[in-house]
Amino acid sequence: MACRVSYPEILMLRVRFAPSPTGYLHIGGARTFIFNWLYARRNGGTMVLRIDDTDVERNTQASENSIFEGLNWLDLGWDDFCRQSDRRHVHQQAAEAILERGMAYRDFTPASSTEEEHSHDGGPWLCNPGMRELSRSESDRRAGAGEPFVLRFRVPRESRSEVVVKDLVYGRVTKSTSDLEDFALLRSTGVPTYHMASCADDADLRISHILRGQEHLANTFKHVLIFEALDAPMPQFAHLPLLMAPDGSKLSKRKHGPVVSVTTYRDAGFLPHAFINFLCLLGWSPKDNREVMSRQELIDAFTLENVNHSNAVVNFTDDDPFDPKAVWLNAEHIRSLDLDGLAAKLVPFAEAAGFETNFGKMRQIAPLIQERIKLLRDVSTAADFFFREELPPYDPNELIPQKGDRAMALTVLQTACDIVSTAEFTHDALEAALKSGAEKLKIKTGQMYLPVRVAVCGRKIAPPLFSTLEVLGRETTLQRVARAIKMLKS
C-alpha cells in the first residue's frame, strides 16, 4: 500500500486536455492545452483530447463548437480523441469496483440538507452521520428497494494520517485525511461526478501525466485516493498557475465575457503562433530572457521545472481587451512573416472589412504595412486608401504643409500633377522627380511630399510615399491629386 506503482519511464508518455463544454474556450484553457501539447512534443508523447461532457445540464453544443474552433485555430492538433459521455460504462464499472472493495459506501441522506453544512464551526464537514457505518447487507437492501443514494468515497482516516501529492510543479503537497470529506463518486441519479469520471478515464486511457490548472491541486488528494482504490498506476501531476484578471479575480467566461475567448483573439487578427507565444510566457519562462520564440524553440525549451508557482494576470482593460505584450508579440511575429504568407493572411481581413481585393494586390500592399500593423485586422485602417475607389471626405487644410499655406499646397499639387503624369511609375523615378520638383519650387522635400500624401491617402499618417504611389498607379494618383486641387480651390 505504501509504495504505489507509477507509469514506467519506458512506457509512452500520455497527456490529455479535458475541457468541459460549458462555455467557450477561454485563454486559460488554451494555455493548459498548449502546455500539454508542448510537454507531449518535447518528450515524444501522445496528446489526447477528451471532451468532459458529463454535466448534461450545462453542456451546450455552442460551447463544444467554440472549443473546436479555438483549438483548430491554434493549429497544434492532437493525437487521440474521445468524449466522456461515450464512456459511461468505464466510470460506472470503476465506481462499482470501489464499492466492492469497501472503499466507498452508499449515502441515503436526502439531497436537501445541504445548507446546514456551513454551520459546522471550526473543522470541515466529513460525512453524513450513520451512513458510513451502514452494514453492507442493509445498504444493499435499501438500494434494492429503490431508495436513492449518493456513492461516497470512504476516506481512510483511521488507517492513514495524510495523503501526499508529488506535484511536478509544486513539489510535495500534503493534506491530512482528517481534513478530507467523504466526497461523492456517484450522484443520486447514478451519474458519476467529475472526480469519478475524470479519474476512471485517466486510468483507463493510461494517462501518464496530468497537467491542469492549479484550481485542481486541492482536488488531487481525492484523485490520488481514487487511483489507489482503482489499483491503477499513479499518473504524475503537474499543476499550472492560474490566469487572473487585472482586478485579481480568476479569469472567467461569465464575468469577463468575450475578452477571454480564444476566438476574440483570432477574429482580431492575432497570429496563432503569436498567441501561443504570449500564453507560454504567462506562468512559464525559458529563464534566459528570450521572449519572441518560434514553435520549435518553445518545444525545445519547455520544461515543467520552469513553470512558476504564482498566478499571472492578463493585462486587459475595458478599453482594450488585449494585453499590450500580446499585441507587441503579434506585431513581432507579423514582421517576421514572409510577404506571401502575410498577404494571404491579410486578404480575409480586408474582405471582412468590406473591401474588395485579391492576393496579387495584397501582395503589393503587404510590404508597405508589414511593420505598421499590430493586428491583422489593422489592414482595414492602415491600407484602406488602396482599396477604396474614392477617398472619404477629409479636411482640405490637411493638405497644407508645415510652414506653408494654401497657395503653397496648390502649387505643390499642380507641380506634382505634371510630374505624375509623365514620370515613370517606380519608387526611384518618383522620388527623383518629386525631389527635383521641390528644388524647383525652392521648398523642403517634406513640404513637397505632404500635400501629395494627403491627396492620395486622405490623411497625413500613411506608408512611405513613393512606394504608395507605385502601388496606387498613375491613374488613381492623378485622379486624387486633381480632386485635392479642386478642394483647395473651392
Next chain:
RNA sequence: GGCGCUAUCGUCUAACGGUUAGGACGGAGCCCUCUCAAGGCUCAAAUACGGGUUCGAUUCCCGUUAGCGCUACCA
C-alpha cells in the same frame, strides 16, 4: 470558518545565500527620418510587512497581512 497554494518594477518575468536586483511590454525623452512605423540610445519604475538563522537574506525558517483555490449529488 477549515484546509491548500502564492507573494520581485503598473504587467509578464531573471537572479548557486554575496549583483549598482537583470530583461521584456507599456510610459517618458533623444537620435534616425518624406508623415507614421520600424530601428538605435537614455530615463523613471520592484524584493508586501515583522521577526529570526547567517559574516551576509529577494533567496532558508516562523508569524502577520493580502490574493487565489478547494471545502457541492459543478467541472
